[in-house]
Amino acid sequence: MKNDSSQGIQVISRAASILREVVSNPDGMSLGQLAIATGLARSTVQRIVNALELEFLVQAGTGGVRPGWGLRRLGDLSGPSIASELRPNLFRLFEATGETVDLSTLASAEVLFLDRFLSEQGVRVIPDVGVHYPAYTMATGKALLAGLDNDQIWAMYGKGTLERLTPKTISTVDMLIAQLDEIRAGSFAYDIEEHALGSCAIGLPVGISGGIQLAVSVVIPTERYLEQRQAIERALRISASDFARRLD
Incomplete structure (x- = not known):
């Protein structure tokens, strides 16, 4: 034995x-x-x-x-990775907001997290392990989907209704494309309790590295969203420029 x-x-x-x-x-x-x-x-x-x-x-x-993203953070992937190179940029966003922040890319129709800093506040948003949300329900997912053309979006989600995870989840591809058009025009990507009640997020695409689309988002409890929204959006704009300079 x-x-x-x-x-x-x-x-x-x-x-x-x-x-x-x-x-x-x-x-x-x-x-x-x-x-x-x-x-x-x-x-x-x-x-x-x-x-x-x-x-x-x-x-x-x-x-x-x-x-x-935990493995990437430990540096166990072979060779230099874009996540490790951009980690200082992501940390600056974390310091500016004090909320959970993440750097992500798109893998098929899912969001693949490359790195993340978790908020240290008493009330904070912690990712659910083992739960996978459609990209269209998340701010970072929408920021990444905005990098695709509409034909790709239709091919990905079809012409029917979208699965709703909460009463606030967008329900049609037309609604999704309308939001993606706004993001493409320079707007923020929003998740207002679309993937989970009690959780909101704001995101932005930040560029492409080696053909890989990248986006960042700040995730915040709903109770702080309205009060912190403008400050988070300002921090995200500065961060997006920070990332763009690093990726040039």
């Missing part, structure tokens, strides 16, 4: 093998592919992926299991 120490070592070894595969395939791997690549049972892979996601070391969704 294995003792607790050997069992712990085995779990770490298995987690490390999964992380190596995920890092080597950053576009995403299914649980089945990870099971084959590591020689582990799919149920074992599922349990370990769930644990790694709790620590933000991976991000699992319809596009498969990808490196999480």
Whole structure:
């Protein structure tokens, strides 16, 4: 019978093998592919992926299991990454707002978080681990979708109604495109309790690096949104210029 120490070592070894595969395939791997690549049972892979996601070391969704922003923050990805290069810029936005901020890109129809600073305030917005929201319900998602043309949006979401996560979620592609047109014209991207009640966000696209679209957003509890909105928007404008200079 294995003792607790050997069992712990085995779990770490298995987690490390999964992380190596995920890092080597950053576009995403299914649980089945990870099971084959590591020689582990799919149920074992599922349990370990769930644990790694709790620590933000991976991000699992319809596009498969990808490196999480926590792993990127630790610098475990091979070679320099745009997330690490832009981390000082993101931190300046965090300092200016005191709220949760994130740097993201788009992976299929999902938002892929590259880096994040969590608010240290008593009442704050913390991301839900294991919950994946459609890009059109999030400020950073809308900022990223604005970089696509309308034909791509129609192809992505079809011509029917959109799934509503809250009573405030936009419900049609026409409504989404109207918002994207405003963002393309220079407006902010907004999520006013569209992905979750009690949570709001404001975002902006900040540029393209190596063909990868990037956006930032500030996430804030609804109770502070109206009071802080103008200050956050000012900080976001300064941050967007900051990012643009870095990406030039």
